[in-house]
Amino acid sequence: MEPLFDSVGATRTLAPIEILYSLCLSFVLGLVIATIYRWTHQGFSYARSFLHTIVLATIVITIMIMAIGNNMARGLGILGAMAFVRFRTPIRDPRDIIFLFASLAVGIASGSQVFLIAVMGTLFFSFTALFLAWSPFASRREFEGLLRFMLPKDSRSMEVLPEVFTRFCSSADMVAMRDAIQGEVDEFSFQVRLLDPSYKTDLVDAVAKLEGIDEVSLIMNRTTVEI
Numbered sequence: 001m002e003p004l005f006d007s008v009g010a011t012r013t014l015a016p017i018e019i020l021y022s023l024c025l026s027f028v029l030g031l032v033i034a035t036i037y038r039w040t041h042q043g044f045s046y047a048r049s050f051l052h053t054i055v056l057a058t059i060v061i062t063i064m065i066m067a068i069g070n071n072m073a074r075g076l077g078i079l080g081a082m083a084f085v086r087f088r089t090p091i092r093d094p095r096d097i098i099f100l101f102a103s104l105a106v107g108i109a110s111g112s113q114v115f116l117i118a119v120m121g122t123l124f125f126s127f128t129a130l131f132l133a134w135s136p137f138a139s140r141r142e143f144e145g146l147l148r149f150m151l152p153k154d155s156r157s158m159e160v161l162p163e164v165f166t167r168f169c170s171s172a173d174m175v176a177m178r179d180a181i182q183g184e185v186d187e188f189s190f191q192v193r194l195l196d197p198s199y200k201t202d203l204v205d206a207v208a209k210l211e212g213i214d215e216v217s218l219i220m221n222r223t224t225v226e227i
Helices: 016-040 048-068 072-083 094-111 115-134 161-168 197-208
Strands: 143-152 169-180 185-194 214-220
Touching: 016 048, 016 094, 016 115, 048 094, 094 115, 143 169, 143 197, 161 169, 161 185, 161 197, 185 197, 197 214
Parallel strands: none
Antiparallel strands: 143 185, 143 214, 169 185
């Protein structure tokens, strides 16, 4: 099969079977990318429409590349037409943008009839995405939280508190202390790092059992929170 782009000359007219082959290949590869995205998605903003966008984008770009060919006038015309389109949909996760770019790249390769690059690029991209999602690469195993409680000023529970932290935490640092209830008690805030995530309830219960301590709360930090 001859390439779509020649070094010089007019754009070669594609046969219907070539057009259909390019569109079918871009559709299948778009489905592969969308499936990999669904398997590896870990955020909160999952949208079925975004998966449809990935598949449809590959087909749209394939059509555009086949229509442009090596004709500069067509390219400038489509560029001018696309300039009128304004995309205002926010994409919160940068990873979503990469998947969208991957679908565009596959569409360009399919439209240019560089099929080997389209197939191998999709397979390698899918392998890399699966590897990053299923491997511990870039993951944080630090179970950090903010522990807060009230303690009367004359209480000696602060002397016992380090023993509790030693049982459940790898580190505990006081980040704030302020007067509360008109100076009758002190409110303490500790940045704690748990030895195991299952120790959350045990730590709160152990601190709450200390004499004089009241209103114990533990807020665990999250590396990614979407609102």
